[in-house]
Amino acid sequence: MAEIVIDHVTKRFGDLAAVDNIDMTFSDGEVACLLGPSGCGKTTLMRILAGLEQPTSGRVLFGGKDVTDLPPRKRNVGMVFQYPVMYPTLSVAENLALPMKYDRALDQSERQRRVDEVLDVLDMRPMARAFIEDLDIGSRQKVAIGRAVARQSEIVLFDEPTTNMGVAAKLQLIHAFKRVTRRLRQTIVYVTHDQTEAMTLADKIALMKAGKILQYDAPHVLYSEPSTAFGGWFMGNPGMNFIPATLQPDGIHAAILAGPIAAPAHLPKGEITIGIRPERVTMSGQAVTGSVPGTLVDQAVGIAGRYLTTVRVGGATVKVNTVGAPPADLGGTVNLMVPHARVMLYVDGVRVAG
Ligand SMILES: Nc1ncnc2c1ncn2[C@@H]1O[C@H](COP(=O)(O)OP(=O)(O)OP(=O)(O)O)[C@@H](O)[C@H]1O
Ligand SMILES: [Mg+2]
CATH class of the missing domain: 3.40.50.300 (P-loop containing nucleotide triphosphate hydrolases)
Structure with missing residues (x-):
């Protein structure tokens, strides 16, 4: 022992x-x-x-x-x-x-x-x-x-x-x-x-x-499931995306979410962000249910069949890591889909839900 x-x-x-x-x-x-x-x-x-x-x-x-x-x-x-x-x-x-x-x-x-x-x-x-x-x-x-x-x-x-x-x-x-x-x-x-x-x-x-x-x-x-924003950022290459979010009567809203996600019952006061890993976000050339349009602002870098792209969505910047090339060129429109189940919720850098 x-x-x-x-x-x-x-x-x-x-x-x-x-x-x-x-x-x-x-x-x-x-x-x-x-x-x-x-x-x-x-x-x-x-x-x-x-x-x-x-x-x-x-x-x-x-x-x-x-x-x-x-x-x-x-x-x-x-x-x-x-x-x-x-x-x-x-x-x-x-x-x-x-x-x-x-x-x-x-x-x-x-x-x-x-x-x-x-x-x-x-x-x-x-x-x-x-x-x-x-x-x-x-x-x-x-x-x-x-x-x-x-x-x-x-x-x-x-x-x-x-x-x-x-x-x-x-x-x-x-x-x-x-x-x-x-x-x-x-x-x-x-x-x-x-x-x-x-x-x-x-x-x-x-x-x-x-x-x-x-x-x-x-x-x-x-x-x-990093318990801190630091952990999400430190692990992964690149690390987790952190997107500013707000609490509204129907839930948590953020630029990359098509609809709100449920807020936990006792949300502490503080700065709310949502965390999502770049490889959990998917992209489509066409708008589909649950997608949010954005602009591809940084050239995709492909390594071993995976591509890393940067997308601007309503004031937020999101890194997206996909298998295969993105459906648009630099400056073009892509539609992002963020699976709610993969979204982590942080208040002042500490995970509260997700
Ligand atoms: N003998 C010492 N006297 C004063 N400060 C020290 C001493 N040993 C370590 N420190 C300080 O304590 C902190 C932690 O140092 P430590 O060497 O444990 O870090 P570390 O995580 O091992 O870093 P690294 O990854 O660079 O090896 C640092 O700020 C370092 O400058
Ligand atoms: Mg050391």
Whole structure:
């Protein structure tokens, strides 16, 4: 049992709350990605979990045990940070075995068994005797990951282990990583600011901004039902459209809606916007029931059969991502259809319905 409980943890540096009263649980055996923009406090939170930083207030519990005051070496967590320390003149197998060297509970055969197991899942057996200095950067990072999981601690923390890697090496690493984590039931917290990486790896994503966790959900939930406008904007490429809306007696109106959508019973006061993903909006050359006419104001960009178009509708600007080319050229009229079921309703940037 190694669930991680972060109990109202705050970390201040002077006036700045780098971690701001975070209260959440990473479940046992789960791969959780901590996703957020640069400077939002990801590394600070990881360092607190690792014991490299003391929280200003709050507690950290591993498997029900309070570890807040334990030093790093007594926490039994594996760690891989951005630029892992590797021993260039040792072989791959020797590097993997290193963290287990002083673990008296493990005999030689058990150490060897674990090294072999990790070599297998990482698909690195043929490279076991190669020296680190002879490996490319992707393979080195793989060894770093292997080294962190080989000692089979219940918790493993990763802080952007793929930042200095190319896309191909990164993908290879992610596949290796998924194989390892499926095999060994460890609780993993993996920091990234790359949403594709988070969507690919995570069982659940914790979206972080300015020291706070905004949402902690399965990747598809975070993507399709962002609880904040920030989440909708941050996830997706491009992010969600946010269109100004107004409350009227018959419901919520917005320029891109042909008719009103129902307002929730207790709508808080504040600025109302509706959110809709660019790929949920469809376009037609002809006006049809439920469509709204607009002007195509930005040339469509086609990538892998998908087209990204910008459309002006009654003062609002909407990004539309369609399969196949749009039904008009620049300056032409297109008719937009927005499925009401896909519309999210936000007041002051917080989702209230949809
Ligand atoms: N030791 C420190 N002293 C003062 N301020 C710090 C210290 N460590 C971090 N900070 C500040 O705390 C905030 C969060 O930093 P942190 O490194 O945790 O962010 P991050 O999300 O990991 O960013 P990145 O994606 O760039 O790695 C930043 O504003 C940073 O400048
Ligand atoms: Mg960081």
